[in-house]
Amino acid sequence: MSRKIGVIGIGHVGSTVAHYLVSGGFVDELVLIDKNKAKVVADALDLKEALPNLPYHPKIVVNDYDALKDADVIISSLGNTRVLSSKTSDRFAELPFVSAQVKLVAPKIKASGFNGVIVDISNPCDVITSMYQKLTGLPKNQVMGTGTLLDSARMKRTVGEALHVASSSVSGYNLGEHGNSQFTAWSTVVVLSHPISELVDKYHLDLDQLDQNAKNGGFTIFKGKGYTNYGVATAAVRLANVVMNDANTELPVSNYRKEYGVYLSYPAVIGKQGIVHQDQLNLSDDEKKKLQKSANFIKSKFEQVMNK
Amino acid sequence: MSRKIGVIGIGHVGSTVAHYLVSGGFVDELVLIDKNKAKVVADALDLKEALPNLPYHPKIVVNDYDALKDADVIISSLGNTRVLSSKTSDRFAELPFVSAQVKLVAPKIKASGFNGVIVDISNPCDVITSMYQKLTGLPKNQVMGTGTLLDSARMKRTVGEALHVASSSVSGYNLGEHGNSQFTAWSTVVVLSHPISELVDKYHLDLDQLDQNAKNGGFTIFKGKGYTNYGVATAAVRLANVVMNDANTELPVSNYRKEYGVYLSYPAVIGKQGIVHQDQLNLSDDEKKKLQKSANFIKSKFEQVMNK
């Protein structure tokens, strides 16, 4: 059957997701949704004008919620980075705008009969992912957020650069909120065939500094262009591909963890049904504390926004 | 050897080109150049944060003209669409800004020792492509513009939609200036195994209307988002790939035609050395006139800008 994906919110991130899906040949039918009709029509047309120079020919449909009924994946890239650029890069500045949007969008997804997997990019990621699950009524395993798949990529970039290896040759996870309380679980990071803790002396590594570099990366991008799109779009499309391929790949994403009672980022095995397996990490006491703190923060924000 | 590409001008189009090159695995070393340092650093970093979720690991270098010395291709995506969005979509509104930039950039390309192929996207495409050739001193075959590869794609889209076939199953060319004087050479268009003129009655086609639809497509995109990027970036990357692959593929691009004494779009065979073969079309008298008119227009604009 055709691979069908919906993208909701066609701003900087959503349009990049759409282009990557089309240019990579990852989709057979693409549904683009945005309340700014002129913008979404423009992006759809622009993508159609790419097709004669590509070896694929996906269908591209605009603003049709009904078409989501048999989609495999919906990627949410709702956002309003203007809120951020004016004052702050705290992702919670986007919460009022995005949560209001999700309250409008989620019921329409539900009404379409959609029964695939939602991959949320919209920030604050964990809270918005929770909202999507709650408001669509989809099983928790069918809703996830890109979460710290991006933060983990940032960590891998800095570790890779420090040790002159490809960032894809670094393994390990950032955990918790996709926001200021996320952290690198250094106990999980392996590179050059060693737990990174064993390499600190030999290669004069400063883990705190690496952590800071990873975080600064995000700020540098944000300050330089007012938004971030390539890293996070790549993460989201990877997740969509893993779902459609039913690959059972393990990745850190925002998923519902019962012991914390919230969505937060933690590695999980991902397949056709979304989250198909969850395991328990051997975290250090310090890492456990950080994660609990991150969970508490997400929980309080989620309650606030749902009670409004 | 590594495939090395420089992209000069990292705005909407240049960053899309860069992302497509990286996400498609089309490049081993990428040199990004822009006078807005914060922006180009941000895009480079954002792309690096995509790499841990990709199966490729290109090097990404920023603002280093020396690194262009052994590049295979330079893609110019200099532009200033703000000029356009305020008043008009006439590509010549960009000329003062872009030509001034090219006068700064081209000597630096020359000084780097670059001896590959320039693919110009910057508008007005034919004039700017001419400028690059003149100011870098590269042989004419090593400089080309995306030109009507995009307009041809627009024509293919509308013809394909009218006849319910993939736009890539439509062949034929738009010719002349990548601007208001370009036109579809309907005598070259073949679809459903027939010259399109033979299908007009059977399928109730209105060629003038199709032409208009193709042109309107560009305006709709421009009005909807203030710039166009996906179609033209796809065209430019296709050209870069054809050059690096030494594929000898025939495509309509802006290339120097001796009989007109200017760069304008006309099909040519493209390989490692850029334009490796030029042929003569059997155009109708009307098409010849249109092309001559388009050539005259480009010529006058080029002389104006070089004499400043």
Place this chain on the structure above:
Amino acid sequence: MSRKIGVIGIGHVGSTVAHYLVSGGFVDELVLIDKNKAKVVADALDLKEALPNLPYHPKIVVNDYDALKDADVIISSLGNTRVLSSKTSDRFAELPFVSAQVKLVAPKIKASGFNGVIVDISNPCDVITSMYQKLTGLPKNQVMGTGTLLDSARMKRTVGEALHVASSSVSGYNLGEHGNSQFTAWSTVVVLSHPISELVDKYHLDLDQLDQNAKNGGFTIFKGKGYTNYGVATAAVRLANVVMNDANTELPVSNYRKEYGVYLSYPAVIGKQGIVHQDQLNLSDDEKKKLQKSANFIKSKFEQVMNK
């Protein structure tokens, strides 16, 4: 939904098809079927050992006809090239073996409930394609053969080499039986922006010789290795992708032509439902005669085999 493909007959061609589908990331679930269980299990295992070094993770299932129920495409690569290598390269030498196999296989496809598109590679292609349609009872549009998509590729190779252009820059069709009676419809061939007839003098082309070169190519491959696989597997996978992508691409394939009352190769538009549009070429009288002769030959062979 997942892209699911069955491949029946895992010899030289079938295993190449399977490997190309897996290595290209074109399939999410692959069903391999062969009566030589040791061989098909070996190929499936070998492909699974490729997956850790690939960015995709398709499921691979062996000898399960029930799994074909919801497949998008079945590619038939049944064959017995040993029959050929001993005496002759006439594809009809394979007919007794392959037709006997199809009589066993087609009812099992039917029993599975399969309702997708069959792409037949097995030779003699047009007769076997007809048999699949008849014996599965699928609508004619849902059954096609690779036919002269391969012969057209051979023609494009020789024309491209003669004119120093990429073979993908040559358009045109070989028509009729995928066998000794097929022919290049030179009236359809366009290259360097011209009908090839216009280039004969300028480039000293001998069309008969080009035709012969194309045919000799097949013999050279067959003599050199006892079978041909890469060209035809690429053709078959392209068709499968066009179907799954619902691309509406026009290609010459073996499809049922009412006016001839048989399957033979002729360009058609291909999408999700298989053959979605058929057009009429403007053939020369000589080409029409050749095609009629080819049709008559296929018809007589098909009747022979079905009456046995």
Place this chain on the structure above:
Amino acid sequence: MSRKIGVIGIGHVGSTVAHYLVSGGFVDELVLIDKNKAKVVADALDLKEALPNLPYHPKIVVNDYDALKDADVIISSLGNTRVLSSKTSDRFAELPFVSAQVKLVAPKIKASGFNGVIVDISNPCDVITSMYQKLTGLPKNQVMGTGTLLDSARMKRTVGEALHVASSSVSGYNLGEHGNSQFTAWSTVVVLSHPISELVDKYHLDLDQLDQNAKNGGFTIFKGKGYTNYGVATAAVRLANVVMNDANTELPVSNYRKEYGVYLSYPAVIGKQGIVHQDQLNLSDDEKKKLQKSANFIKSKFEQVMNK
């Protein structure tokens, strides 16, 4: 610059490597070499007949050692599996044939002026890789063998199947000789975010059995079709891509380890210059013993073959 690869030995493995390079768009110029001229010409032609249905157009050259001068990578797939199929699957049965071939081939590579990276698939892999280095005089870092990159893939397959995760989500290494003395270094295997030793009880894993399954996989393939090609070709092409992309990816390959004085498989970081970094694993005493034993075996075989 163009990506140029030579493949020497166009049997089951070499032709699969060539097809994968062409179909994946991984090469711009491909040099195929085999002493069976009819076979290599047949494969080259078959690949050229694939090109009109592919979006790439590499050059394909046959039996031209001079063309290797500026190649980036040479993949050696010399072999004679008929020796194996008649009696045994011990890779050393191939040694007399393959070592004699390498003594003919390596001086021709040297004479061509080749200064890229050799990736050896030919078996017995570690001995043949050593021979290539010795006889070409290339620096040790520029010569490697696919070695246990394949055995590690086999281990990942069995572990992945046991735990229902993608084999690419399993990390860890098989070490030593690519032959009967290779072994899984279980201390390096991580899956589901845990060292595999921690999961043995929870998931009822029998590591010895998994090891046996991985080894049996190879035998099953060999018995079922008389050779193995897809897994090992994928490993070799991955290495070629990592080299051409200068990716600095860490992978287990046959590389020269000073402390053992031989080529054997051990993880290393691979880039443009071949082996660009070597690290030391924290192996258990038992693993160290196995590795020493494996090294001794390779050493004795290498000395035998070079002294002949």
